[in-house]
Amino acid sequence: MFTSFVESLKAIHPIKKETEKLLLKRLTRHTGKAGDILVKAGEINDRLYFIEKGLVRSYYTIEENKTKTDVTSWFVGEFGFIYIPHSYIPKAPSVETIELLEDSQMISITNKSMQELYDTVPEANYIGRILTEMYLVMYDERVRFLRMMSAQKRNDAFRDMFPDIYDRAPKKYIASFLGLSPETLSRVRKKA
CATH class of the missing domain: 1.10.10 (Arc Repressor Mutant, subunit A)
Structure with missing residues (x-):
């Protein structure tokens, strides 16, 4: 049922059967239509989403001279993960919104469940670190796009x-x- 999510994690690092069982208990399946909002600015992003099918973006809104403009900060398609680090990690309100651009099928895990796995399963810490590093590298590449x-x-x-x-x-x-x-x-x- 959650095969694609688990296989994506296994591509990062092998997962023991016991760990896989603990993980599967904590996963939730979601579906949504294009235009649906997963996380709204001002809310706390408390889930890491894995996109099985579809396309999503995250964006923030700036206001200048009473004109609001949405600025896209991220895209994620099939077999990618999306979360808003400045909200998910410290459990703080997000300044970004995550929107579905296409009808989508997703799997998620809550921050609380991730923390439980980090506390009990060493390989979960490793996978979490690699996912964070991947996000950081992609963010760095985007900054270079814009500046260089x-x-x-x-x-x-x-x-x-x-x-x-x-x-x-x-x-x-x-x-x-x-x-x-x-x-x-x-x-x-x-x-x-």
């Missing part, structure tokens, strides 16, 4: 790193993620 690359190179790097998302996500969200206007992204894509 031209618009063309940002687009090309995004396309190469996330080919599936490049073709599936709405262009306005990709432009926002890359720090470009939709018009600039269109011009850059025409040159590619």
Whole structure:
């Protein structure tokens, strides 16, 4: 029932049968429609989500001159994990929202359940650390996109790193993620 989630973790580190049983008891299945919100800004993100099917994004809203703008900070497709670290780890209100971009099937585990596993199962600590490191590396890559690359190179790097998302996500969200206007992204894509 939760095979894809467990197999994704096993790809990071082997899991003993006893650990797998403890994990399976703590997992929850979710389905949602495009446009549904998993975590709303102001709420505490208390679940780590694994996307079995679908596409999600996280975003924050900035307000300038009484105009609100959503800025996409992350995309996750099939077999990826999503959570909002600044909320999930310290159990603090999120400044971001997680939204389904497509009808989706997900599996989740609560922060509390993760902590229980960390306290009782050494390999859970290792897997949790690797997931956190993966997120940190991806975040670092995004910062470099925005600070060190031209618009063309940002687009090309995004396309190469996330080919599936490049073709599936709405262009306005990709432009926002890359720090470009939709018009600039269109011009850059025409040159590619």
